[in-house]
Each structure stands twice: as C-alpha cells, then as structure tokens.
Amino acid sequence: DAGVTQSPTHLIKTRGQQVTLRCSPISGHKSVSWYQQVLGQGPQFIFQYYEKEERGRGNFPDRFSARQFPNYSSELNVNALLLGDSALYLCASSSGQGGRNQPQHFGDGTRLSIL
Amino acid sequence: GQQVMQIPQYQHVQEGEDFTTYCNSSTTLSNIQWYKQRPGGHPVFLIQLVKSGEVKKQKRLTFQFGEAKKNSSLHITATQTTDVGTYFCCSNDYKLSFGAGTTVTVRA
Numbered sequence: 365d366a367g368v369t370q371s372p373t374h375l376i377k378t379r380g381q382q383v384t385l386r387c388s389p390i391s392g393h394k395s396v397s398w399y400q401q402v403l404g405q406g407p408q409f410i411f412q413y414y415e416k417e418e419r420g421r422g423n424f425p426d427r428f429s430a431r432q433f434p435n436y437s438s439e440l441n442v443n444a445l446l447l448g449d450s451a452l453y454l455c456a457s458s459s460g461q462g463g464r465n466q467p468q469h470f471g472d473g474t475r476l477s478i479l
Numbered sequence: 480g481q482q483v484m485q486i487p488q489y490q491h492v493q494e495g496e497d498f499t500t501y502c503n504s505s506t507t508l509s510n511i512q513w514y515k516q517r518p519g520g521h522p523v524f525l526i527q528l529v530k531s532g533e534v535k536k537q538k539r540l541t542f543q544f545g546e547a548k549k550n551s552s553l554h555i556t557a558t559q560t561t562d563v564g565t566y567f568c569c570s571n572d573y574k575l576s577f578g579a580g581t582t583v584t585v586r587a
Contacts, residue, residue: 470523
C-alpha cells in the first residue's frame with residue numbers, strides 16, 4: 365500500500381509569493397496534519413483536519429491556511445511568503461479521528477526555499 | 480500542547496556501545512510516542528507508551544514511561560551505524576508536540 369504522498373518534493377519561491385502544497389493520506393486514513401520543520405529543529409504543528417473540518421491549529425499566522433477534500437487529501441497554502449517560511453513541510457495521516465494514541469505516518473515532505 | 484524536553488541534544492556513540500536519551504515534561508502526559516528521523520528523511524513512528532511504568536522493547540531498543548507519566552527514556556544497546564538519526568519523543572493530544580530531539584551519530 366502507498367504511504368503518505370506529498371507534492372511537490374522541492375519548491376523555490378520568492379518573498380511575497382504564494383504557495384500550495386499537496387498531500388494524499390494513506391488509504392483509509394481520514395485525519396491529516398501539517399507540520400513545519402526548520403533545519404535542526406523538531407517539527408512544529410500547523411494544522412489538523414479530520415472529515416474535512418479543522419480540528420486544531422498551531423501557533424502560525426493567518427498567512428497559513430489549509431483544507432481537506434472529500435477524498436481526504438489536503439492542501440496547505442501559505443500567502444505572502446517570508447524568508448523565515450523556508451522549511452521542510454511535512455504531512456502526516458492517521459487512522460481513526462487522529463486523536464490521542466494514534467500513531468502518525470509522515471510523508472517525505474516538501475522542501476520549500478524562499479529567496 | 481504538552482511540551483517535552485529531551486536530553487542530550489546530541490549523542491556521539493562508539494559503535495557497539497549503549498546509550499540512553501531522556502524525555503521530560505513538567506506536566507503529566509497522556510501518552511508518549513517516539514519517532515526516528517534519518518538524515519534527509521521524515522519522522523517514522525517507533526513506539527507508543529500509555530501506561531504508567533510501561534516498558535516496551537524492540538530488538539536493541541528499550542522504551543520506558545515513568546511512573547508519574549512525566550518522563551520517558553529510550554535505551555539502545557550495542558549501537559550500530561543504522562541507529563544514526565534524530566530520535567524524537569512527543570506527546571500526542573491529537574497533535575504531536577515534538578521536542579528538539581536527540582541527534583545520534585555513530586563512529587565505527
């Protein structure tokens with residue numbers, strides 16, 4: 365079975381631009397979460413979606429938004445890009461409602477570089 | 480979220496030796512999950528601990544959850560080059576709260 369897939373794998377943007385990152389969860393998983401990982405640090409939680417509804421949001425500005433589609437895939441959008449948005453963006457899916465005691469399965473991530 | 484602190488941040492180990500990484504929280508945790516991230520890779524789920532004092536083993540890896548559910552440890556015996564990577568402990572209250580991790584390097 366396919367794992368979590370993310371696209372694109374790499375992306376280069378300039379300050380002020382907008383970007384959309386995509387994620388397809390493991391088949392059967394209805395919960396998708398997004399994380400930002402800056403080099404040398406642990407992943408930081410951005411959003412979680414379950415059944416197309418936002419269940420949680422981390423401490424990120426409103427420039428970050430996301431949505432989940434009926435097929436449980438998800439998109440992360442970032443507007444007005446800043447140099448500090450350069451990071452690895454990870455998507456994770458989990459079974460059930462993605463609550464406590466649910467392992468999360470990560471994709472390979474999208475490496476976003478802002479020039 | 481429930482924040483966890485990990486020590487040490489870096490661990491340089493001689494191949495064949497044992498080492499332990501520790502995870503601490505100021506609050507009681509509902510669970511602890513451990514993930515491993517290889518250089519250039521993504522975090523991979525290793526184990527989950529839920530019960531007070533729980534101990535689980537995976538081959539050379541031993542995971543422990545403290546009696547007060549405020550700390551956890553990962554002990555690796557006979558370190559191999561395949562153990563290289565960053566080990567994260569996380570609490571999971573629907574979202575993962577990662578610490579900075581322990582980055583392990585191995586010298587042959």
